[in-house]
Amino acid sequence: MEPDKLAGCEAVELTAALRAGKLSASDVMRATLDRIATVNPEVNAIVALRDEDSLMDEAQRADKAESRGPLHGLPIAVKDLVNVRGIASTQGSPLFADTVPTEDDILAARLRSAGAILIGKTNTPEFGLGSHTFNPLYGATRNPYGAGRSCGGSSGGAAVALATGMLALADGSDMMGSLRNPAGWNNVYGFRPSWGLVPTEPHGDTFLHQLATLGPMARSPADLGLLLDVISGPDPRQPHGMITKPVSPVSPADLEGLHIGWLGDWGGAFPMEDNILSLSEGALAEFESLGARVETLAPPFDAHAMWDSWTTLRSWSVATGLAPLAEHRELLKDSAQWELDRGLAFSAMDIHRASVIRSDWFKTAAKLFERFDALVLPSAQVWPFDVDRHWPTEIAGQGMDTYHRWMQVVVPVSLIGLPCLAIPAGFGPQGLPLGLQLFGRRGSDAQLLGIGAAYHARTGWPQKRPALREMEATDG
Template sequence: MTELHYLTAAEMARLVRTRQVSAVELLQACLDRIEQVNPRVNAVVTLAAEQAMDAAEAADAAEPAGPLHGVPVAHKDLVDTAGIRTTYGSPRYARHVPDADDLIVRRLRRAGAISVGKTNTPEFGTGSHTVNEVFGATRNPYDLSRSAGGSSGGAAAALATGMVPLADGSDMGGSLRNPASFCNVVGLRPTPGRVPDPSDTAAWYTLSVQGPMARTVGDVTLMMSAVAGFDPRSPFAITEDFAPDPEEGVAGLRVAWSPDLGGLPVDPATAAVTAGAPAVFERLGARVERVDLDLSDAEDAFRVYRAWYYALAFGDLTGLGPNTRWNVERGREVTGADLARAERLRSGLYQRMAAFFDTYDVLIAPVSQVPPFPVEEPYVKEIDGVPMPDYLAWMRSAYWISVLHAPAASVPAGFTGDGLPVGVQIVGRPFADAKVLRVAAAFEAATGHGLRRPPL
């Protein structure tokens, strides 16, 4: 029998709803697991055990209501949680305790989820390696000498080790997908606006999104049912309700396969694992075609918009770490001509990809260009002999997709010879989140890679 802490969220919800297991029992199993393994991986950085136990006891005393009634969940240390320390990974906010919940937290609680605590992130989510001056580094549960990815690295490591069944995250340049790939779990970057994130300073910014992470595609879909939905405070919030795709499988679907997204360097170990994905889809009845993409316009567009956002969000450089400071400094150099060029590039790319998705249902590609790298390294400096000029460059396979305004899921695709996880990225037409999850579920069921647990 599967241990309680490794049950799926869907199974946990069913057991609580039918009174076979109490919310208190589920929470205690997760708290015990956190105590057992968290000191080694450093995934959960603020534990709210007392508040969580009060909420679990209240859940057991009430009639089950929402779809996540009694299910433990962890929140990324970038989202505000009322009464629970939220540091954003920054020494500036090391003692910060918000008065109110962010929207995604409120929606999870409204669905009945039990907030367990906060997961580690680099300062202000800057980068795909989870390390900061407040809590240190999160380690990969499959190899403690390696990175868990980022910026939702704490969430991914907590899920992989059974500390929680669900976790929220965010993604500007790959932060829901890269750590999922590194830790053998599932992460979905939704279409911008699918999970609204109201902002007082950058309400129209669409590169950054919030979304779900879990150990299974089914649990990601379940979590989406709780966190997705219109909110009038977001100007591009999607009005239609999210619903799982009524179809199943991938038979007859047109799948485009790009091993390098148009010539990006890919580590041979990663390439060897992801190269097996097309055959899986062919066995499932999909029509797979290798494609030569040109997404290079996304490079300039992403960097300009990202830099502009950082200059907007962080005007004061005092106390900022080197990565955040570098982004702000680049943002202060952005001109009106830069923004005009970025808008033209992104608009043109969007229209070309709209035509692309008239031909293909989904695009599959590597999530990350490398497997998990040594945790002591600040970032990947070379890929297959190609130098990376800065800490962003090694994440291109993820952040080029961010520019497309498209949903993208990271699903376990296998392991390197050293036992390190590798994910495959499934990208769909904008607003086709449910189809992306349907395709991801078929791949997951056919391969079973996500069932392999870390050797803790």
């Protein structure tokens, strides 16, 4: 494998070449830094990049050392919501502009233990709030399929770094679609694992909040599995960890007889921009060509009740994290202030009522999964919008009453902690990508990745329409 051909290679291919000695960590690091120098000034996806000499020195030491794990010698930038020892970790907030942790969070520590070389951070919205990646410290990350468009978020920097070949693997986090919306808008894959499969930090309460999770992003389901096995597994300091078998290597599943439920726009409850549903249905036809049966479903649960439950539990959860910063509220962006005020105002019974709705939806979904192997929704309700807008204020003539209502389509998954694979669905009339959410019962992570691998073998969207090739063609 030639070092100048590394941009866009799948991680399973790179790590196999590293293990076999066909590539050196120094080769991969050199190619990574060259790619970042070429592409990142246009898209602004990787931030807090370590200096070149230190990174090349670490790669050279990796070449001389025994393998430390499945990611040995592979460069990875970590989402800027994760504390990484020795690298500025800001959460996109001026309040943490000078924060350089002395210890790794769990995810970063597991990446290091697996042999990854942590090179810097991927950009995120301030505190990860809002599915559009911009913040006052680093600015906006731009969509590589349209530089004037949003890349989504909050794992927007990670998705763009993958789409442009700056990274082979990336981590992300997902409360309200943050692994799914940017994957769809950048023609890559994101995976929101079953809640509890990947631990967060053992700080504060570790029993009550079950909305957000960490997960992998990549250019193939096989690469997702590689990273998921590294970052998953219980943390003994936390009560809800899941013990599962490794999912890697991920192989394409036989889809003959697979039963998929298509939820569309939830009976009109989720307004959609033009061409989103038709593009999604075209992608579903690929599953049918592989032997799956797709059935259109009526709305299985009241969308308004689900939204009320979600916004209550989300504001409560976000407020618990922001409460220590309340005395600096003037330095928080409007959406953070809104979440903080709402969360602090709820009573215990408000939270209980919201969780009863959540429990009812879980029971309803469990019955659906007795009939269906997986359910499908679009990954977003709008196409990538103007990068200078904070958020869409209307969809198809319907006003959006909050900064995140335009992402309501991700709530059915997030509210009850289901595993969900975000898959590329193709490109719309303006040449912009979109994705689908393919989700199943808790614990079906390996099954979803296998289904995704079969779809990927048929479609190969990240390799068929790579952003790096399109950017180079535009530059030329």
